[in-house]
Amino acid sequence: MMTRRRDRLILAGFLGVLLVLGLLDRAIARATSAQAKGTVMAPRYEVDPLWPKPLPNHWVLGQAIGLTIDSQDHAWIVHRDNLIGVNEAAASENPPIASCCVKAPPVLEFDPAGTVVGHWGGPGPGYDWPESNHGITIDHKGNVWIGGNVGTDSQLLKFTRAGKFLVQYGKPGQNKGSNDTENFGRPAKIFVDAKTNEAYIADGYGNKRVVVIDADTGKFKRYWGAYGNKPEDTNFGNYDPAVPPIKQFRTPVHCAELSNDGLVYVCDRPNDRIQVFRPDGTFVKEKFVATNTLGDGSVWDIAFSKDPEQKYMFLADGKNEKIYIMLRETMEILTSFGDGGRQPGQFFAVHSIALDSKGNIYTVETYEGRRLQKFVYKGLAPVTKLDQGTVWPR
Amino acid sequence: MKRALPIAVVSLALAGASLRGQAPPSFQVDPLWPKPLPNHWLLGSVTGVAVDAQDHIWIVHRGYPSMTARTEIGAATTPKTGDDCCVPAPPVLEFDAAGNLLSHWGGPGDTYQWPVSPGGLTVDAKGNVWITAAGVPAIPGSANATTGRGRAGGPAPTSAAGGTTAASTAPAGSSAAGAAGGSPVSTGGQARGGAAASPPPPADAHVLKFSRTGEFLLQIGKAGAPGDNDSTTGLNKPAGVSVDTAANEVYVADGFGNRRVVVFDATTGAYKRHWGRAGDTPFASVSCAKTAKDGTVYVCDRGNNRVVAFDKTGKLLKEAVVSPATKGTGSVWDIALSSDPQQRYLYVADGHDQKVFILRRDTLATVGSFGDGGRYPGTFYSVGSVAVDSKGNVYTGETLEGKRVQKFIPKGAGR
Numbered sequence: 001m002m003t004r005r006r007d008r009l010i011l012a013g014f015l016g017v018l019l020v021l022g023l024l025d026r027a028i029a030r031a032t033s034a035q036a037k038g039t040v041m042a043p044r045y046e047v048d049p050l051w052p053k054p055l056p057n058h059w060v061l062g063q064a065i066g067l068t069i070d071s072q073d074h075a076w077i078v079h080r081d082n083l084i085g086v087n088e089a090a091a092s093e094n095p096p097i098a099s100c101c102v103k104a105p106p107v108l109e110f111d112p113a114g115t116v117v118g119h120w121g122g123p124g125p126g127y128d129w130p131e132s133n134h135g136i137t138i139d140h141k142g143n144v145w146i147g148g149n150v151g152t153d154s155q156l157l158k159f160t161r162a163g164k165f166l167v168q169y170g171k172p173g174q175n176k177g178s179n180d181t182e183n184f185g186r187p188a189k190i191f192v193d194a195k196t197n198e199a200y201i202a203d204g205y206g207n208k209r210v211v212v213i214d215a216d217t218g219k220f221k222r223y224w225g226a227y228g229n230k231p232e233d234t235n236f237g238n239y240d241p242a243v244p245p246i247k248q249f250r251t252p253v254h255c256a257e258l259s260n261d262g263l264v265y266v267c268d269r270p271n272d273r274i275q276v277f278r279p280d281g282t283f284v285k286e287k288f289v290a291t292n293t294l295g296d297g298s299v300w301d302i303a304f305s306k307d308p309e310q311k312y313m314f315l316a317d318g319k320n321e322k323i324y325i326m327l328r329e330t331m332e333i334l335t336s337f338g339d340g341g342r343q344p345g346q347f348f349a350v351h352s353i354a355l356d357s358k359g360n361i362y363t364v365e366t367y368e369g370r371r372l373q374k375f376v377y378k379g380l381a382p383v384t385k386l387d388q389g390t391v392w393p394r
Numbered sequence: 395m396k397r398a399l400p401i402a403v404v405s406l407a408l409a410g411a412s413l414r415g416q417a418p419p420s421f422q423v424d425p426l427w428p429k430p431l432p433n434h435w436l437l438g439s440v441t442g443v444a445v446d447a448q449d450h451i452w453i454v455h456r457g458y459p460s461m462t463a464r465t466e467i468g469a470a471t472t473p474k475t476g477d478d479c480c481v482p483a484p485p486v487l488e489f490d491a492a493g494n495l496l497s498h499w500g501g502p503g504d505t506y507q508w509p510v511s512p513g514g515l516t517v518d519a520k521g522n523v524w525i526t527a528a529g530v531p532a533i534p535g536s537a538n539a540t541t542g543r544g545r546a547g548g549p550a551p552t553s554a555a556g557g558t559t560a561a562s563t564a565p566a567g568s569s570a571a572g573a574a575g576g577s578p579v580s581t582g583g584q585a586r587g588g589a590a591a592s593p594p595p596p597a598d599a600h601v602l603k604f605s606r607t608g609e610f611l612l613q614i615g616k617a618g619a620p621g622d623n624d625s626t627t628g629l630n631k632p633a634g635v636s637v638d639t640a641a642n643e644v645y646v647a648d649g650f651g652n653r654r655v656v657v658f659d660a661t662t663g664a665y666k667r668h669w670g671r672a673g674d675t676p677f678a679s680v681s682c683a684k685t686a687k688d689g690t691v692y693v694c695d696r697g698n699n700r701v702v703a704f705d706k707t708g709k710l711l712k713e714a715v716v717s718p719a720t721k722g723t724g725s726v727w728d729i730a731l732s733s734d735p736q737q738r739y740l741y742v743a744d745g746h747d748q749k750v751f752i753l754r755r756d757t758l759a760t761v762g763s764f765g766d767g768g769r770y771p772g773t774f775y776s777v778g779s780v781a782v783d784s785k786g787n788v789y790t791g792e793t794l795e796g797k798r799v800q801k802f803i804p805k806g807a808g809r
Binding site for chain 2: 049050052054055058060061087088090096097098099100101290292293294295296319320321322339340341342343344345346348349367368369370371387389390392393
């Protein structure tokens, strides 16, 4: 009895091992054949259609124009509360003309669940709040930087997380052009390098350069134009894909992001190109994207994947309404997601992009988009479509 | 796909309901309805939504003239300024209850006058589709009136309207960027943005009837020839339309130009009767006229924040003010009746307060509401139209910058 039972167990075990081996074998075969066929893997995303939670107090957003994620995975945005029309912000009128809605404060902080946990911003004593909010970055010290992009905006502002004013670099109306060493020209976005305590400024809507400053003193350290050239304020007219690329940036210079391996990726937005530099401004390489894109251009904002190597990069294209997923090393576009529209996962002028520590992507939309959205990281997956369109939960 | 997602979006005010011991219906938004449109199509301002006898959902939207050439429809301008995204969807779209796009049509034709700006839409019991020509919204603070960005040209794309000249120095999306989009539209829908001036099309003053496949059947009124409040042939920016199947009559909320309800024969278009006041109070703008199964006619007296009930001859039965503090464009934009046999509730779309009010039909008391301002699922920008299917699902259309159709499912209803 015992022996027969033991034999059976052994047989069952043996068959089990065979089965597992068989499955493994098949899995390996599949993987091998996938590799042989050159299957490309890329991070896959799905929109979270119910993130963030509804804003309190009948608040509505204006054009959402800046986005950053802090060390606690809180998403911070800045939007243009001042441009919300009376028809939409009818309850902000004095007296109110309807029960809805109220302009939300310009800086909002969301926790990972999508709840508003902080809000502040706007004009105050001791600093010059921008005419037009643009760009928000939280640095390694937990301080919040804000730029501005119209009229006399020539300054950067730094606040604590709680919204206490710390310092202003540059004075409104004082920009003297792309070789000014004290003011900015409608600065678009800020990146702060924790290792060197240097801030990289995409400068901007008025100037045509990247500026590096000391993040504590604001002292100008260096700056450069396209291809590392000395920036010029020549008016080159409108971008035309039929003529050779110009040797200067076109405004707006919309992002300047430093990778872990020390490369600065610059959004030369209307020129439809990314230019890559060493931190000292030496030109390394460039990548053209959707070069038939006129007007606003295709290269709006860049973020890197969260692995230490930053294998992938993500490019927000607010004109063609998609996020390109690129291999950072080659800047080859592997796939893209998004489409125009107002439903979850669709975009109207997707303006800024950032990732949290889990690899989830956040986006904000300007113009009539006026949303913060979250795309959940679903791991690496084989690329089956170059253009994935709207990515809804499966 | 998991679509029965927990929703926290819909708030429900229960004031008044518990007193009667009868809770009004409550809803949750379906955030993934309808399915993404094909062909990189975009909706413009949605002005009408209706449900037909097969529970198909029909919408009409304002298309190209309600879109921003420079930023929204780069693939539809001449020259193109974007790759594939985006282009305006055809003006009339039919969806099934699952959100699949079933058909699409609409636009100018030789035998009728397509509206400069469509308004309300209804589908009658025979499956014919009625659309009003309501004129461009004249709402202070609406995108069309104030932002000064590049609204597109007329029905035929005329130019990039600032697309290629979108000064690269222009602030991204700043409405102060007048240079990027030309001057504000006041008349709307006309060629602009540096394109050669063409004569404006005749002003909207009519109602159109099509088969469900888009075949033209009937036009009441004539564009460019508005009638006054006593006209038996002309209309003036009619806003809403509905059909009384039993009597084969069409009720026109006339509207944004006139201040009356007009009734026509639904087959011939022959004038039958009209009225313009509720008791002693004349209507302000009239944006809907809907008939209940029991023959009561409900009128949206939008500018007066009033829901007014009449019999079919125009005799006043009852009235109620909804959201009395609302000023501006008023609170009562559109009305739908609940799907239960007694039609116990009215749903009132309030595009100014950004919610749908729930009213008891017997008392016209407001017993609840859902929605709030915003551009997320379940929130609204100018919710101006509302309809109900046989299962009790509520569909909403958002005009101006809302540009969406949304679906709200009764809570507790299985999917």
